[in-house]
Amino acid sequence: MNPRYVPLAATIAIFVAAYALCILQYPNMLSTRVIGNLLTDNAFLGIAAVGMTFVILSGGIDLSIGAVIAFTGVFIAVVLENTGLHPLVVFVLVLGIATLFGALMGAIIHHLEMPPFIVTLAGMFLARGMAFVLSIDSVPVKHPFYATMKAFYYRLPGGGRITLIGGLMLLVFAAGILIAHRTRFGANVYALGGGVQTARLMGVPVARTTIAIYAFSGLLAGLSGIVFSLYTSAGYSLAAVGVELDAIAAVVIGGTLLTGGSGFVGGTLIGILIMGLIQTYITFDGSLSSWWTKILIGLLLFGFILMQKGFLYLSKGGRRLA
Amino acid sequence: MPGNILGSEDIILSATGIDKVFPGAKALNKVNFQLGRGEVHALLGENGAGKSTLVKCITGAYRRDGGRLVLDGVDIDPRDTFEAQRLGIGTVYQEVNLLPNLTVAENLFLGRQPRRFGLVDARAMNRRAETLLAGYDLDIDVKAELSSCSVAVQQVVAIARAVDLSGKVLILDEPTASLDAHEVEMLFAVVRRLKTQGLGIVFITHFLEQVYAICDRITVLRNGQLVGTREAAALPRRELIAMMLGRELGDEIKTVAKAETEEGPVRYRFSGYGRRGHIAPFDLEVRKGEVVGIAGLLGSGRTETAEILFGAEKADSGSAEIEGKPVELTSPRAAIRHRLGFCPEDRKVDGIVGDLSVRENIALALQARRGWARPIPRAEQERLADQYIKALDIRTTDREKPIRLLSGGNQQKAILARWLATNPEFLILDEPTRGIDVGAHAEIIRLIENLCEQGMSLIVISSELDELVAYSHRVIVLRDRTHVSELVGEAVTTAHIVEAIAAGEKQGASR
Amino acid sequence: MNALKPHLIRLAPQFAVLVAVVLLISLAFPDFLKLQIQNGRVYGSLVDVLNRGAPVALLAIGMTIVIATRGIDLSVGAVMAICGAVAAASITSGHSLVYTLALALAVGLLCGLWNGILVAVLDIQPIIATLVLMVAGRGIAQLITEGAILTFNDPGLIFIGSGSFLGLPMPVVIWLVFGIAVTLLVRRTALGMLIEALGINRRASTLSGVSTGVLLVAAYVLSGLCAAIAGIIAAADIKGADANNAGLWLELDAILAVVVGGNSLLGGRFSIAAALLGALIIQSINTGILLSGFPPEFNLIIKAAIIVLILVIQSPRIRDLAALFGRSESAEATVKQEAK
Amino acid sequence: MFGSAQAADLTVGFSQIGSESGWRAAETTLTKQQAESRGIDLKFADAQQKQENQIKALRSFIAQGVDAILVAPVVATGWDDVLTEAKDAEIPVILLDRTVDSSEDLYMTAVTSDLVHEGNVAGKWLVDAVAGKPCNVVELQGTTGSSPAIDRKKGFEEALAGHDNLKIIRSQTGDFTRTKGKEVMESFLKAEDGGKNICALYAHNDDMAVGAIQAIKEAGLKPGTDILVVSIDAVPDIFQAMAAGEANATVELTPNMAGPAFDALAAFKKDGTLPPKWIQTESKLYTQKDDPMKVYEEKKGLGY
Numbered sequence A: 001m002n003p004r005y006v007p008l009a010a011t012i013a014i015f016v017a018a019y020a021l022c023i024l025q026y027p028n029m030l031s032t033r034v035i036g037n038l039l040t041d042n043a044f045l046g047i048a049a050v051g052m053t054f055v056i057l058s059g060g061i062d063l064s065i066g067a068v069i070a071f072t073g074v075f076i077a078v079v080l081e082n083t084g085l086h087p088l089v090v091f092v093l094v095l096g097i098a099t100l101f102g103a104l105m106g107a108i109i110h111h112l113e114m115p116p117f118i119v120t121l122a123g124m125f126l127a128r129g130m131a132f133v134l135s136i137d138s139v140p141v142k143h144p145f146y147a148t149m150k151a152f153y154y155r156l157p158g159g160g161r162i163t164l165i166g167g168l169m170l171l172v173f174a175a176g177i178l179i180a181h182r183t184r185f186g187a188n189v190y191a192l193g194g195g196v197q198t199a200r201l202m203g204v205p206v207a208r209t210t211i212a213i214y215a216f217s218g219l220l221a222g223l224s225g226i227v228f229s230l231y232t233s234a235g236y237s238l239a240a241v242g243v244e245l246d247a248i249a250a251v252v253i254g255g256t257l258l259t260g261g262s263g264f265v266g267g268t269l270i271g272i273l274i275m276g277l278i279q280t281y282i283t284f285d286g287s288l289s290s291w292w293t294k295i296l297i298g299l300l301l302f303g304f305i306l307m308q309k310g311f312l313y314l315s316k317g318g319r320r321l322a
Numbered sequence B: 001m002p003g004n005i006l007g008s009e010d011i012i013l014s015a016t017g018i019d020k021v022f023p024g025a026k027a028l029n030k031v032n033f034q035l036g037r038g039e040v041h042a043l044l045g046e047n048g049a050g051k052s053t054l055v056k057c058i059t060g061a062y063r064r065d066g067g068r069l070v071l072d073g074v075d076i077d078p079r080d081t082f083e084a085q086r087l088g089i090g091t092v093y094q095e096v097n098l099l100p101n102l103t104v105a106e107n108l109f110l111g112r113q114p115r116r117f118g119l120v121d122a123r124a125m126n127r128r129a130e131t132l133l134a135g136y137d138l139d140i141d142v143k144a145e146l147s148s149c150s151v152a153v154q155q156v157v158a159i160a161r162a163v164d165l166s167g168k169v170l171i172l173d174e175p176t177a178s179l180d181a182h183e184v185e186m187l188f189a190v191v192r193r194l195k196t197q198g199l200g201i202v203f204i205t206h207f208l209e210q211v212y213a214i215c216d217r218i219t220v221l222r223n224g225q226l227v228g229t230r231e232a233a234a235l236p237r238r239e240l241i242a243m244m245l246g247r248e249l250g251d252e253i254k255t256v257a258k259a260e261t262e263e264g265p266v267r268y269r270f271s272g273y274g275r276r277g278h279i280a281p282f283d284l285e286v287r288k289g290e291v292v293g294i295a296g297l298l299g300s301g302r303t304e305t306a307e308i309l310f311g312a313e314k315a316d317s318g319s320a321e322i323e324g325k326p327v328e329l330t331s332p333r334a335a336i337r338h339r340l341g342f343c344p345e346d347r348k349v350d351g352i353v354g355d356l357s358v359r360e361n362i363a364l365a366l367q368a369r370r371g372w373a374r375p376i377p378r379a380e381q382e383r384l385a386d387q388y389i390k391a392l393d394i395r396t397t398d399r400e401k402p403i404r405l406l407s408g409g410n411q412q413k414a415i416l417a418r419w420l421a422t423n424p425e426f427l428i429l430d431e432p433t434r435g436i437d438v439g440a441h442a443e444i445i446r447l448i449e450n451l452c453e454q455g456m457s458l459i460v461i462s463s464e465l466d467e468l469v470a471y472s473h474r475v476i477v478l479r480d481r482t483h484v485s486e487l488v489g490e491a492v493t494t495a496h497i498v499e500a501i502a503a504g505e506k507q508g509a510s511r
Numbered sequence C: 001m002n003a004l005k006p007h008l009i010r011l012a013p014q015f016a017v018l019v020a021v022v023l024l025i026s027l028a029f030p031d032f033l034k035l036q037i038q039n040g041r042v043y044g045s046l047v048d049v050l051n052r053g054a055p056v057a058l059l060a061i062g063m064t065i066v067i068a069t070r071g072i073d074l075s076v077g078a079v080m081a082i083c084g085a086v087a088a089a090s091i092t093s094g095h096s097l098v099y100t101l102a103l104a105l106a107v108g109l110l111c112g113l114w115n116g117i118l119v120a121v122l123d124i125q126p127i128i129a130t131l132v133l134m135v136a137g138r139g140i141a142q143l144i145t146e147g148a149i150l151t152f153n154d155p156g157l158i159f160i161g162s163g164s165f166l167g168l169p170m171p172v173v174i175w176l177v178f179g180i181a182v183t184l185l186v187r188r189t190a191l192g193m194l195i196e197a198l199g200i201n202r203r204a205s206t207l208s209g210v211s212t213g214v215l216l217v218a219a220y221v222l223s224g225l226c227a228a229i230a231g232i233i234a235a236a237d238i239k240g241a242d243a244n245n246a247g248l249w250l251e252l253d254a255i256l257a258v259v260v261g262g263n264s265l266l267g268g269r270f271s272i273a274a275a276l277l278g279a280l281i282i283q284s285i286n287t288g289i290l291l292s293g294f295p296p297e298f299n300l301i302i303k304a305a306i307i308v309l310i311l312v313i314q315s316p317r318i319r320d321l322a323a324l325f326g327r328s329e330s331a332e333a334t335v336k337q338e339a340k
Numbered sequence D: 001m002f003g004s005a006q007a008a009d010l011t012v013g014f015s016q017i018g019s020e021s022g023w024r025a026a027e028t029t030l031t032k033q034q035a036e037s038r039g040i041d042l043k044f045a046d047a048q049q050k051q052e053n054q055i056k057a058l059r060s061f062i063a064q065g066v067d068a069i070l071v072a073p074v075v076a077t078g079w080d081d082v083l084t085e086a087k088d089a090e091i092p093v094i095l096l097d098r099t100v101d102s103s104e105d106l107y108m109t110a111v112t113s114d115l116v117h118e119g120n121v122a123g124k125w126l127v128d129a130v131a132g133k134p135c136n137v138v139e140l141q142g143t144t145g146s147s148p149a150i151d152r153k154k155g156f157e158e159a160l161a162g163h164d165n166l167k168i169i170r171s172q173t174g175d176f177t178r179t180k181g182k183e184v185m186e187s188f189l190k191a192e193d194g195g196k197n198i199c200a201l202y203a204h205n206d207d208m209a210v211g212a213i214q215a216i217k218e219a220g221l222k223p224g225t226d227i228l229v230v231s232i233d234a235v236p237d238i239f240q241a242m243a244a245g246e247a248n249a250t251v252e253l254t255p256n257m258a259g260p261a262f263d264a265l266a267a268f269k270k271d272g273t274l275p276p277k278w279i280q281t282e283s284k285l286y287t288q289k290d291d292p293m294k295v296y297e298e299k300k301g302l303g304y
């Protein structure tokens, strides 16, 4: 096998093995309900994580996505409450804002040569601050269109559902995989991750690509916000706190290097599923206190990373001196 | 001023009055440069003369501070390399500038991947990459990541990419630094072909034989200023060197009869040393004051031999002895404690610490050996730095300049200085003269000879056989990651080495 | 004096920003600059800034070193919670103050060691390696306090949080002394340079004989120690260990402080003094917002806006532009001279 | 494939918000104790303060086929879908400690206190305590955007309405924590002439009040006398402060929400009696007269 695919294969193998172990302990976990839930419940995280994957592949990071999700939700709820606009129009509007917001951060990162960590951290403060200013209350969305969209699902045998948002996540992943691996833009993203200076000398349009990457991440964070608002039928400024860290964890568990330039969008999907599996397992267990829940999540995270390292180590037969 | 030898309709690229100022240094001062159609034009000068800077100004990698660029009769002002590429200027920059995390094929076609229905057609891309590289006799897996290839392979890939990109102008900044004779010949064949197609080719190198072998005209820079442009055929080597250095140079390489290999006691003995999958077990003995050369083709395992000796890669078989006492050389630290030194081949990745100053880079290894608790006093560091800046003629505005801002050759010298500062007894040099100008080249070879006269033992890896022959008491020839033969004393000649490599090749072929 | 000059130049932008922020606040709130002596200690908003900034300042010291090695430590907030909880648990179960402090610091070191081993030995990327402890660590802290606030009354421990020394609150004394000590440690020895080398090019440093592995572990251990001190102070300050909230999201503030201090997140060159100034700048903003009387929903926007402004002013590109102005003038001058 | 339904004992899923405060920890402890004493198998899921995690937990409870679900919702909105799913699966849901804005037929009952009422009780106490004298009040809000912060503010303001002698002069968030409570109080004191301008403090929870009391003391003032302190929750530490005369009043929010919930559930399982849609817990006011030390001793062991 091409050594490039080893991390991906390792992640998939680990996921399958872990799922099998869970089923051994709780046979119920094989039900289509659990599988459907895995998709639906992680839809917003998955969509945001696709954007995060691109950012991380390019060697950057985007800490603003959780706040953008919250902002999007509040924006939609507030606008729907106060105007007669159709939700679809509002969606387009908010996607535009989120994309612009991302593009702006990308432009600052590129043109002012500031580290993404800090620019997007400030972006996080700003987006959440704007959500607060729009409304500190949690605002319900009562538009009938929401009900229509939610009624739209595919019923699996056994009571599980592939919902609209779960399906949307899969679509976004498909599109993400296509963009990352089959377009010039995707190749440029990897190129940036390999080294900005070198990429520039090789003729990669660095400015355009950087801005596009963060705009894309903003767009997907906006989409994720829409999904979240569908998921909860509300907009709430305190929603989705810390989602960026979950997304980063999913991306990394999916085998992408935080240093950029190496990884797969498809891996992120597995990363998301692994994180979802951890949570499902913990609820199925149901005996853990709040603190043991945290400790176990940490340990499982560690375990997955360790297993991945082990796989890589075995497959490479040792590594060059760091 | 010369330069009007060609008629203006024959000029494909003309740069006039190019200025470039860096904080604290004027790198280019009103430089004129004219490149003809179907011409190979050498751009020469000492380390730090401004060659790479001029190239980068032409390709838009740097914004020039003044001057005019005309390509094919049209004024151009490329804002970035992307634009230059579109205009038909293909470039190989000095340090291999490819992306280690992409595959060979992706590197070759970055930005211009073949597409089907708007999507990148990976299969077609890989196929075309294979055909392209076949033209350079390179039969490698184009789907492998570039980082898994040796520096030399990367260099060939970079060349292939630039050549493929260049519609009008091809710029090669020290493309041959890590290539051996065979690859160089191949490159020249390509260059000649392009020449007949009417391309203008800029060729930067420190190998003067190569200049005379392929170049039509020569432009010389010194300290950021144009010295002049001449017909290669009408410029004797001695005069060229004088143009570059601004002074006469004595013998370039003193092929002095080296002191007979004293049959002194063996100081370093490695027996059965090897590492599976990297280098086959070998025996090696080095005496005090002896220079052992290592020769071989690309990828023959020379660098791996060096790394294993220094502990940068752990040996998994065999043992090492110093003066009869067994030692463990399992890490660079351990090796340094036994007074070994190692000047690596890939200076950008393994050598320089870019943001540290020249002074700190020179003091680094010595400081590491003394341990953190005993800092080298600032004054002492400055003395050390000044001493080596002078001794090795490192061109820098001052010793506090971050080393990444130095020109390539000068970085190489600073790394060498880092090791000399530790006063090693056994120094391993992997391609020490790569990218170093004629003047400094001679300096370094003289230095090597001095060092071994003072009793230092040396292992030198070099693709330049002439050079290797000049100072080695003994030469070990590698093939396929195996030590295949050893030439001693009188037998150390270029012809013999080539023969040993070739014999190995025949042997390999018959296997 | 001359040797000090480059340092002063390095710190100038941070000083300028700090002064500007303080002036801005005192424009809106003139009493900000007022200092008075009360109960034998200096009292006033400026002291509050120093005092409230203590945890972030301490975290920033360790974070600076970790970032210099091209790493990052997300676990410091959780480690603060753990060490505060350990201190509270130990003192309430009747151990002596010295034992308690030693125990809490040792736990901090241990946490740092864990992170260091993950990064240096197992070669896990720093963000993810420390994320493990960030998540699990808070759980461990809550395990110790069982989710409640563990209150204590030991005057010795409380003194660390709210006592005063030479008129200054103890936390201020602690971070100042610790900051100076670490600065001396790295600058009076070769540690500083070796850490910078490691952060810029780990492989080249290893090949030059630097024990990069040990240094890397040491950096995280130091960060753990800083977090432990910060955790003890935070607990002592409120006379109780609040495992749920102690140090929550402070890692982000600490990273921000390091960056506002002009240190590069890409590792290499670092300045602890600048990071400490960065911490003070951030705390001044926080205190200023509290004093301003704006409704709390505006807090984040104000903070974001000011920080963006500061960073833009400090960004390399803007600095280059400024330098360009300066230079093009001088370049002209030289041209004129040449003409003569 | 599907787990056999436990016929004898009840399995109840409990989705808790997380463990952000001592009060919350006490609620968790009490719920577990109540379940144990009734022989109920409690499946506990901690949501780490995230609604999405609560929804996930509810879904997975449904997938496991529990007999009933308790949920302490982190926010009022966004529960329609998952509650509908539970209803479809015929699993009764009981809300603890906060309500949701979904239609009433989606859950069986809600055991909560009235957050607005709590603020109101605190405000009324203050109105009575100052007895018409002019009084400047500073307010320590909970986490911006959280429902207790919004409602307790609202209730308090309602109580003060019409009493022009009482004015809220400063209001800032203290994030429900002691540290922030102390820090914000310090800045209030500086901003209001060293505290001479402040006559009373209203904190949205006791933890912030405890932090603020320390700040007041360190500023050389007497909390409880120079500045009246009223807060909400009634956690043990505030009773210590009251006993010491440093706090004046607190409004109890009982952490035992599960008791009434389980009672209602048992009745329903026995003969199908439906409880009222809202079981309101008492918002009892405690002052220094109520023998605070005794209450402290009672509450100490409850896992606060």
Ligand SMILES: Nc1ncnc2c1ncn2[C@@H]1O[C@H](COP(=O)(O)OP(=O)(O)OP(=O)(O)O)[C@@H](O)[C@H]1O
Binding pocket: B022, B023, B025, B027, B045, B046, B047, B048, B049, B050, B051, B052, B053, B054, B094, B395, B396, B405, B406, B407, B408, B409, B410, B435, B437
């Ligand atoms: N970014 C920079 N900032 C400051 N000075 C620079 C920068 N880049 C190059 N220089 C300086 O400009 C001068 C010319 O460098 P350049 O790389 O063009 O030399 P070169 O002729 O290519 O040398 P070599 O043969 O060693 O490659 C050198 O003195 C170098 O120190």
Ligand SMILES: Nc1ncnc2c1ncn2[C@@H]1O[C@H](COP(=O)(O)OP(=O)(O)OP(=O)(O)O)[C@@H](O)[C@H]1O
Binding pocket: B138, B139, B140, B148, B149, B150, B151, B152, B153, B178, B296, B297, B298, B299, B300, B301, B302, B303, B304, B305, B345
């Ligand atoms: N022409 C080539 N074709 C295919 N693979 C090659 C070629 N040249 C080198 N390699 C590969 O590159 C790797 C580099 O090995 P190593 O660095 O030890 O070579 P070397 O002898 O030091 O060569 P040099 O230093 O000249 O680059 C080897 O694994 C080899 O397989």
Ligand SMILES: [Mg+2]
Binding pocket: B051, B052, B053, B094, B173, B407, B408, B409
């Ligand atoms: Mg050069």
Ligand SMILES: [Mg+2]
Binding pocket: B302, B303, B304, B345, B430
């Ligand atoms: Mg080599």
